[in-house]
Amino acid sequence: MKKISAVLTIVMLIAATAVASAPEQRDSTYQVAPKVPIKAYAFNLDDVRLLDGPFKDAMGRGEKYIMDLEPDRLLSRFREYAGLEPKGKIYGGWESQGISGHTLGHYLTACALAYAATGEKCYLERANYIVDELALCQKANGNGFVGGMPNGKKLFADVAAGKIETANFGLNGGWVPWYTMHKLYAGLVDVYKYCGNEKAKTVLIGLSDWACKLSENLTDEQFQSMLKCEYGGMNDAMANVFALTKEKKYFDLSLRFNDKKVFAPLLRNEDKLEGIHANTQIPKIVGAARQYELSGKEELRKMADFFWETVTQHHSFVNGGSGNAECFQRRGELHKHLSPVASETCGTYNMLKLTRHLFSWTADGRYADYYERALYNHILVTQDPKRGMLMYFCSLKPGHFHTYSSPYDAFWCCTGSGLENHVKYGDSIYFHDDEGLYVNLFIASELNWKEKGIKVRQETRFPNEPKTRLVLSCDNPITGKLRIRHPYWIDSAMQVTVNGKKVEAESQPRGFLTIDRNWADGDVVEVALPMKLRLEKMENCPSKAAIMYGPIVLAGQLGREGFSGKVPYSKYHMVYASMPTPDVPVLITNDKPIDQWVKKVPGDTLKFKTVGVGRPEDVSLIPFHEAHHQRFTVYWDLFTEAQWQEIKEEYEERLRLKRELEEKTVDVVTPDMQPERDHNYQGKGSATGRYHGKMYRHAYPGGWFSYDMMSLGEGPIGLTVTYWGGETGNRVFDIMVDGKKIATQKLSKDKPGEFFKVTYPIPEELTKGKEKITIRFQTHEGAMAGGLYEGRIVKMEKK
Numbered sequence: 036m037k038k039i040s041a042v043l044t045i046v047m048l049i050a051a052t053a054v055a056s057a058p059e060q061r062d063s064t065y066q067v068a069p070k071v072p073i074k075a076y077a078f079n080l081d082d083v084r085l086l087d088g089p090f091k092d093a094m095g096r097g098e099k100y101i102m103d104l105e106p107d108r109l110l111s112r113f114r115e116y117a118g119l120e121p122k123g124k125i126y127g128g129w130e131s132q133g134i135s136g137h138t139l140g141h142y143l144t145a146c147a148l149a150y151a152a153t154g155e156k157c158y159l160e161r162a163n164y165i166v167d168e169l170a171l172c173q174k175a176n177g178n179g180f181v182g183g184m185p186n187g188k189k190l191f192a193d194v195a196a197g198k199i200e201t202a203n204f205g206l207n208g209g210w211v212p213w214y215t216m217h218k219l220y221a222g223l224v225d226v227y228k229y230c231g232n233e234k235a236k237t238v239l240i241g242l243s244d245w246a247c248k249l250s251e252n253l254t255d256e257q258f259q260s261m262l263k264c265e266y267g268g269m270n271d272a273m274a275n276v277f278a279l280t281k282e283k284k285y286f287d288l289s290l291r292f293n294d295k296k297v298f299a300p301l302l303r304n305e306d307k308l309e310g311i312h313a314n315t316q317i318p319k320i321v322g323a324a325r326q327y328e329l330s331g332k333e334e335l336r337k338m339a340d341f342f343w344e345t346v347t348q349h350h351s352f353v354n355g356g357s358g359n360a361e362c363f364q365r366r367g368e369l370h371k372h373l374s375p376v377a378s379e380t381c382g383t384y385n386m387l388k389l390t391r392h393l394f395s396w397t398a399d400g401r402y403a404d405y406y407e408r409a410l411y412n413h414i415l416v417t418q419d420p421k422r423g424m425l426m427y428f429c430s431l432k433p434g435h436f437h438t439y440s441s442p443y444d445a446f447w448c449c450t451g452s453g454l455e456n457h458v459k460y461g462d463s464i465y466f467h468d469d470e471g472l473y474v475n476l477f478i479a480s481e482l483n484w485k486e487k488g489i490k491v492r493q494e495t496r497f498p499n500e501p502k503t504r505l506v507l508s509c510d511n512p513i514t515g516k517l518r519i520r521h522p523y524w525i526d527s528a529m530q531v532t533v534n535g536k537k538v539e540a541e542s543q544p545r546g547f548l549t550i551d552r553n554w555a556d557g558d559v560v561e562v563a564l565p566m567k568l569r570l571e572k573m574e575n576c577p578s579k580a581a582i583m584y585g586p587i588v589l590a591g592q593l594g595r596e597g598f599s600g601k602v603p604y605s606k607y608h609m610v611y612a613s614m615p616t617p618d619v620p621v622l623i624t625n626d627k628p629i630d631q632w633v634k635k636v637p638g639d640t641l642k643f644k645t646v647g648v649g650r651p652e653d654v655s656l657i658p659f660h661e662a663h664h665q666r667f668t669v670y671w672d673l674f675t676e677a678q679w680q681e682i683k684e685e686y687e688e689r690l691r692l693k694r695e696l697e698e699k700t701v702d703v704v705t706p707d708m709q710p711e712r713d714h715n716y717q718g719k720g721s722a723t724g725r726y727h728g729k730m731y732r733h734a735y736p737g738g739w740f741s742y743d744m745m746s747l748g749e750g751p752i753g754l755t756v757t758y759w760g761g762e763t764g765n766r767v768f769d770i771m772v773d774g775k776k777i778a779t780q781k782l783s784k785d786k787p788g789e790f791f792k793v794t795y796p797i798p799e800e801l802t803k804g805k806e807k808i809t810i811r812f813q814t815h816e817g818a819m820a821g822g823l824y825e826g827r828i829v830k831m832e833k834k
């Protein structure tokens with residue numbers, strides 16, 4: 036134990052501040068303290084250092100990617116749009132598109148977090164440099180604004196003048212401009228907090244005043260209309276600016292950024308999440324949680340609580356991720372959505388922020404349980420162990436594999452949040468109150484609790500070994516409570532020793548075991564963490580289940596079929612969505628307990644095998660976070676022998692047809708928000724809706740809509756469209772490829788009660804030599820076009 040002088044302690048307390056969102060007890064950053072009782076305070080990220088283990092490895096890769104990126108390239112459009120000469124060439128992917136600049140905000144936060152988590156000056160220097168540059172851009176712009184999105188000045192000036200045209204991801208022709216701004220606000224807050232950079236605060240306040248002025252003449256109706264377009268956590272950002280400055284106008288603006296349409300049912304404890312964009316909503320609730328802390332408004336706490344409960348219990352997969360194709364699906368129907376575009380990473384990144392708030396208010400072990408689940412089985416999974424590249428979605432399609440970003444031409448939203456994810460693993464391992472410490476996660480790390488003059492070194496190879504060891508060092512003996520989480524996956528009594536002597540204390544799963552005593556330097560606490568195999572069945576579909584070992588999701592290893600040179604790095608996050616999958620074995624378990632048919636392979640790594648239940652063969656299982664660069668499955672179909680014999684032919688036929696379709700598929704679009712954006716949706720007099728759990732798009736009389744879709748360039752292809760068989764009304768429309776009509780379709784109760792598909796061959800002269808074609812659905816006079824539920828370009832047989 037190194038002795039820290041009192042003077043040094045004070046200096047460190049001032050310099051270091053809280054990890055984004057969850058309250059910290061004596062936080063010098065914020066002038067407004069929480070108005071609500073806080074049961075468990077977060078530590079400063081710089082109080083915790085990771086020790087060797089999978090999280091530290093991931094952090095190292097995350098740090099490397101941060102240093103690999105060039106600030107001048109991320110700043111390129113900020114300078115350009117401020118009328119200054121760019122110093123670096125803009126990166127590709129989303130950074131060259133309408134959302135450019137979003138990465139810089141995340142990057143600022145990532146640098147600030149990496150500095151707090153390591154103390155390395157290189158991150159501080161980068162953050163400071165970027166803030167200097169932003170200050171120059173802000174000065175050049177002259178009105179407080181600074182931004183990297185195309186046409187930002189104009190589109191926000193239009194907003195100020197009351198011109199507000201919104202649609203999902205669009206505001207006055209821009210792609211989620213407030214979302215992009217939110218990243219910048221958050222980045223500046225973090226650089227002020229973690230790096231003590233005063234100029235960051237100055238730029239932030241200039242930017243906040245710009246936002247106040249911009250919106251001062253907007254009516255509530257106009258403001259709410261603006262909020263139809265995804266805006267990140269602007270309510271959170273403004274609440275934090277209020278907390279930094281004590282100026283009420285920022286809190287007022289924060290409240291205006293509350294989306295009433297989404298909040299209203301949640302305030303009534305109603306789940307109306309089906310079909311809405313998941314990661315658009317989660318940050319709004321994080322913002323509401325922060326507003327509750329700063330205002331004490333009880334209804335906001337209840338809403339945050341209800342939302343968390345609803346999402347984690349009815350809209351989340353076993354890995355803690357939620358939604359499919361970025362949207363919440365019908366409650367309790369996730370078994371229909373095991374796809375390559377399930378569980379977007381940003382969604383879980385934001386759910387973890389929300390979880391930190393809820394834990395701090397309640398010290399309820401359930402929140403820590405979810406945090407652990409999502410951290411091991413989603414966040415840790417999303418980084419490529421070879422190159423440190425990041426995932427957009429965490430595929431849960433049985434037999435699929437992971438797709439990672441390419442380093443300089445992807446820059447998806449999840450690349451941005453991913454820059455932060457892997458350098459802040461230290462943020463939720465420990466919490467505290469005046470009476471003592473909470474140990475929430477079993478991650479090798481060292482906590483330096485400066486105020487108490489105590490260090491806790493957690494030595495563990497968990498989950499590769501079923502135990503952890505806490506070694507205390509302190510200058511003087513200290514009395515207090517050590518609370519060790521009793522996770523949901525240990526259903527027996529916790530076995531804990533202090534200096535080798537068994538602790539007699541009661542605890543329940545989802546709670547904490549408390550040791551209240553006088554602690555001395557060198558005390559050693561050993562905690563047994565016995566893990567068991569467990570099945571987690573899907574809601575409303577008990578024959579589909581995931582296999583878990585303690586908190587760890589196990590994935591079946593299914594080889595590398597179909598991997599070629601281009602797989603698995605991509606600038607397109609969904610390019611492999613339609614790649615064929617191999618058959619995934621089914622498990623004939625006959626309802627027997629899982630330990631009878633899954634066996635651990637001896638050794639200190641987590642390897643398992645199914646025994647005698649796999650058809651056509653048994654499989655090896657490893658932790659999901661290790662299942663990289665290969666095909667895998669997380670969810671299995673379970674049968675008894677009798678059920679299997681009965682269903683076998685039909686099941687195999689269904690798989691055969693599915694595989695046949697996948698093998699023919701060139702490209703797929705569904706009318707969900709991001710897939711439409713990826714396919715350059717255009718349209719007039721067109722709208723989306725939801726029916727039978729699926730999104731559709733149609734056009735009203737006089738209207739049309741179109742998508743750009745991949746073409747083969749050579750050989751015959753066709754377009755297969757999925758329609759609802761019960762359509763009524765006048766629905767007659769032409770289907771056009773690059774302006775040429777290829778078919779006319781009339782829809783009228785073609786197959787009542789079910790969906791059906793129509794395939795339209797596309798003449799080869801329309802596709803030859805082309806990588807992309809535009810498919811347009813054009814109404815006939817007085818008639819509607821669609822609804823289209825899915826459009827798919829397929830290879831056709833040669834004539």
Ligand SMILES: [Zn+2]
Pocket residue numbers: 314379380381382427447448449450
């Ligand atoms: Zn994302």
